[in-house]
């Protein structure tokens with residue numbers, strides 16, 4: 737199966753098919769949580785996985801380096817979980833970028849992030865199970881372990897966003913406040929502007945609303961998005977059910993590219 741250009745993203749009612757494993761010039765962009773790793777009760781409980789690390793390490797050279805992780809996590813968290821298997825990466829929704837050559841560009845943190853961390857911590861102290869993640873340029877209020885606090889957490893995050901100008905980013909059992917100026921779409925576009933990605937066909941795998949920016953950016957550059965998880969309204973053209981199916985797909989691509997190299 738080969739990639740068919742010119743097809744519009746599909747509507748909610750239409751099922752999306754499995755992405756093709758043969759895409760000439762494939763430039764692969766992968767989200768972390770919900771795509772390469774299943775969800776855990778807390779962020780630090782997501783651990784390296786030998787199968788994931790192995791396929792990422794195999795794919796990098798087979799794609800001539802056109803492989804990047806694009807995540808809401810920090811670059812250091814991406815490296816911890818993937819055992820530094822992907823030199824190119826973007827952390828914190830585009831606020832951190834590391835090129836294939838190793839140049840790291842981090843946007844300066846909005847001063848209001850410190851006040852947001854403090855307000856989130858006050859909230860977490862009053863709601864057992866709620867966790868604050870301080871990412872420097874952004875902060876997250878996790879309520880996976882405190883689901884009853886969801887509505888109050890959302891109110892707090894929305895109020896803080898309105899007061900400070902920080903960008904509200906809802907996610908899976910988390911409300912994040914980010915330094916303005918980037919998203920996963922700008923991250924994908926920035927990486928695609930440079931070697932070895934430039935001229936490739938960007939394919940973004942994501943599960944979250946934040947990944948929709950990158951799906952649209954991939955489309956704009958001649959590629960496509962792959963939604964991971966249940967069907968929803970999306971700019972993605974293809975869909976996979978979950979993390980195991982993503983790892984199977986990556987293995988299949990590596991096998992195909994490996995055969996081409998041997999032939």
Ligand SMILES: O=P(O)(O)OC[C@H]1O[C@H](O[C@H]2O[C@H](CO)[C@@H](O)[C@H](O)[C@H]2O)[C@H](O)[C@@H](O)[C@@H]1O
Pocket residue numbers: 767768769770774775776777778779780782806807808809810869876878880907908909910912944946
């Ligand atoms: O862009 P992603 O790579 O998908 O990262 C999104 C956020 O992922 C992490 O939080 C999520 O995963 C945790 C571990 O499974 C889970 O406990 C939490 O409920 C999820 O929201 C990470 O902690 C965030 O910083 C990322 O923005």
